[in-house]
Amino acid sequence: MSLVKYIKDKILYILVYEIYCLFMVLYLDAINVGTSEIILITAITTFIAVFIMFLNYNKKNRIIKELKQTIDKLDEKYLIGEIMKKPSNCELLEYYKILKLANKSMLDKIAQSQRKQKEYKEYIESWVHEIKLPITSIDLYCNNNRNNITRKIIEENAKINNYVEQALFYARLDSVSNDYMIKKTSLNECVNNVISKNKNALIQNKIKIEIEDLDIKVYTDEKWLEFILNQIVINSIKYKSNSNGPIISIYQMENKENVCLYIKDNGIGIKSSEINRVFEKGFTGTNGRRNIKSTGIGLFLCKKLCDELGLVIQIESSESEYTIVKIIIPKYEYIR
Amino acid sequence: MYKIIIVEDDIQIREELKILLENSGYIVEVIKEFNDVEEKILNSNSNLVLLDINLPDKDGYHICSKIRAVSKIPIIFVTSRNNSMDELNGIMIGGDDYIEKPYNIPILLARIKNILSRTYQKEEDEINVKYKDIVLNILDSTVSYKESKMELSRTEFKILYYLIKNSNRIVPRIDIVEYMWDNQLYIDDNTLSVNITRIREKLSQIHVKDLIETKRGQGYKLV
Numbered sequence: 187m188s189l190v191k192y193i194k195d196k197i198l199y200i201l202v203y204e205i206y207c208l209f210m211v212l213y214l215d216a217i218n219v220g221t222s223e224i225i226l227i228t229a230i231t232t233f234i235a236v237f238i239m240f241l242n243y244n245k246k247n248r249i250i251k252e253l254k255q256t257i258d259k260l261d262e263k264y265l266i267g268e269i270m271k272k273p274s275n276c277e278l279l280e281y282y283k284i285l286k287l288a289n290k291s292m293l294d295k296i297a298q299s300q301r302k303q304k305e306y307k308e309y310i311e312s313w314v315h316e317i318k319l320p321i322t323s324i325d326l327y328c329n330n331n332r333n334n335i336t337r338k339i340i341e342e343n344a345k346i347n348n349y350v351e352q353a354l355f356y357a358r359l360d361s362v363s364n365d366y367m368i369k370k371t372s373l374n375e376c377v378n379n380v381i382s383k384n385k386n387a388l389i390q391n392k393i394k395i396e397i398e399d400l401d402i403k404v405y406t407d408e409k410w411l412e413f414i415l416n417q418i419v420i421n422s423i424k425y426k427s428n429s430n431g432p433i434i435s436i437y438q439m440e441n442k443e444n445v446c447l448y449i450k451d452n453g454i455g456i457k458s459s460e461i462n463r464v465f466e467k468g469f470t471g472t473n474g475r476r477n478i479k480s481t482g483i484g485l486f487l488c489k490k491l492c493d494e495l496g497l498v499i500q501i502e503s504s505e506s507e508y509t510i511v512k513i514i515i516p517k518y519e520y521i522r
Numbered sequence: 523m524y525k526i527i528i529v530e531d532d533i534q535i536r537e538e539l540k541i542l543l544e545n546s547g548y549i550v551e552v553i554k555e556f557n558d559v560e561e562k563i564l565n566s567n568s569n570l571v572l573l574d575i576n577l578p579d580k581d582g583y584h585i586c587s588k589i590r591a592v593s594k595i596p597i598i599f600v601t602s603r604n605n606s607m608d609e610l611n612g613i614m615i616g617g618d619d620y621i622e623k624p625y626n627i628p629i630l631l632a633r634i635k636n637i638l639s640r641t642y643q644k645e646e647d648e649i650n651v652k653y654k655d656i657v658l659n660i661l662d663s664t665v666s667y668k669e670s671k672m673e674l675s676r677t678e679f680k681i682l683y684y685l686i687k688n689s690n691r692i693v694p695r696i697d698i699v700e701y702m703w704d705n706q707l708y709i710d711d712n713t714l715s716v717n718i719t720r721i722r723e724k725l726s727q728i729h730v731k732d733l734i735e736t737k738r739g740q741g742y743k744l745v
Contacts, residue, residue, distance in 0.1 A: 315576075318602035319532050322624040326538035329627050330545070332697070347624055354604075367606040378706050382626050385703050389696070395708035409604070409622075 187250055192243050203235055249273065264292055310357040314350055321347050341386040348420060351413060355487050366407040366495065373447065373515075374400040376408060377436055380415045387423050391432065398437035404445055404515045410491050411515075414499070415449070417484040418511045422451035424480075425473055427506065443517060450510045456503040464501055465489035524638050525549040527568035529559055529585070530600070531577050535623075539572070546631055556580075560588040568595065570638060573617070575601040575608065583615050590616035596637045600625065628704035653686040653744060656730060670728035677707050678721050681714070685734065685744055694741040718742070 267289030328336035474480030
């Protein structure tokens with residue numbers, strides 16, 4: 187609050203005061219008070235008026251400065267009403283009360299929406315839990331009665347299961363940090379589990395799998411890593427090329443600090459103009475539009491979960507030639 | 523033969539799981555009433571328990587800890603709850619393994635097999651598989667007929683093993699391919715043909731002729 191602005195605000199008072207002075211001078215002059223007395227009286231009155239105004243300005247300025255400093259320090263600025271000092275000034279007190287009211291209704295709204303979000307998340311979790319039962323029994327029925335039709339059903343059922351898992355991981359994104367368990371994990375087992383999950387789709391699509399020596403243990407959350415790998419393998423199946431025999435090769439390279447896991451396919455690839463955006467939520471790109479089944483969620487979740495787990499995920503591609511997804515997993519000494 | 527007891531309240535899953543395990547060569551008992559589950563499990567003389575966590579009366583953790591107080595019978599938790607705390611809980615309370623629904627069937631069977639052989643260590647695991655006079659030796663991956671012996675590659679061995687195990691029926695090619703995938707041998711249809719040819723060659727070198735018959739459009743059958 188600058189002084190100039192303050193004076194501008196008070197311009198009406200000043201004007202009224204000027205007019206009062208003018209009338210006072212005229213009146214004093216009319217009743218024959220001497221010029222020097224008039225000057226003295228006017229000077230004293232003006233001095234007092236200016237002094238009061240200055241005091242007033244100073245006080246308000248101080249309060250506002252304090253308030254600004256407090257709000258600057260606050261992370262959640264909407265809480266200012268809760269911690270500001272109760273002013274003694276009756277005008278400010280009214281503002282204070284109004285602010286309090288506004289704040290309270292805001293806090294209620296926030297609490298309400300947080301509660302709703304939590305309820306929704308719990309609902310999704312229990313829904314996922316429920317829907318996994320019929321998914322399991324469908325899988326069992328089909329496996330106990332294997333023929334060409336049930337094989338197709340198993341393949342579709344696996345897709346349903348993946349969408350359900352995506353929903354679960356998405357719902358948990360905000361609270362992921364309290365849902366993982368880092369333990370010694372066999373990379374080989376993880377990869378083979380993912381292949382096994384997609385066995386039917388891979389065989390039906392005549393996709394060749396080449397796995398090179400993955401005999402290495404890493405420290406990470408097995409379930410998350412499998413989910414991440416699963417998204418990548420599903421993408422490789424979805425975006426396979428129709429011209430050459432599709433191959434997915436999985437291999438690792440190791441250095442002192444990291445294990446790098448590579449998943450390479452010879453599918454349709456990703457345009458170089460789009461490659462930087464594939465981890466964005468909802469990004470489907472040219473391939474996604476050509477292939478209506480794309481949701482733009484899979485890789486987004488991969489990136490989020492990798493960030494959370496301290497893994498690095500990178501993607502490299504050449505259109506209609508290949509796509510390589512690289513996941514860098516730190517060896518356990520380096521886990522943050 | 524090992525006996526497995528299933529504690530699962532979803533009827534469809536329970537019945538189909540029973541069929542699956544019976545087809546895999548286990549004796550299976552199921553629990554249908556969920557009062558005194560611990561008693562029923564302990565009295566059943568089973569070698570392994572498949573235990574669901576969400577049950578009508580008491581939950582699986584409770585049952586598990588009750589059993590652990592008196593018995594070391596292996597327990598596998600099978601559940602659709604899948605956060606890490608549940609899993610940790612299950613292991614802490616004395617479960618031997620924790621498998622999420624929907625389970626991957628080959629993985630479920632492999633884990634059951636592992637735990638059983640780890641716990642009982644009875645050399646019930648077969649070393650030799652016989653079909654007529656033909657013997658497959660699992661330890662050194664060979665096939666022998668009378669005096670002669672022949673080494674097989676892992677893929678060839680598994681194919682022959684599967685055919686012998688299913689010698690009572692015509693085995694569709696896709697069944698063999700899927701079985702191989704379940705054993706981490708990712709072969710395709712062409713590779714299967716190549717391997718069958720190689721197996722036939724090797725068999726003829728040890729004087730076994732025309733063992734594997736091709737049923738056009740259907741698959742293979744041992745004669």
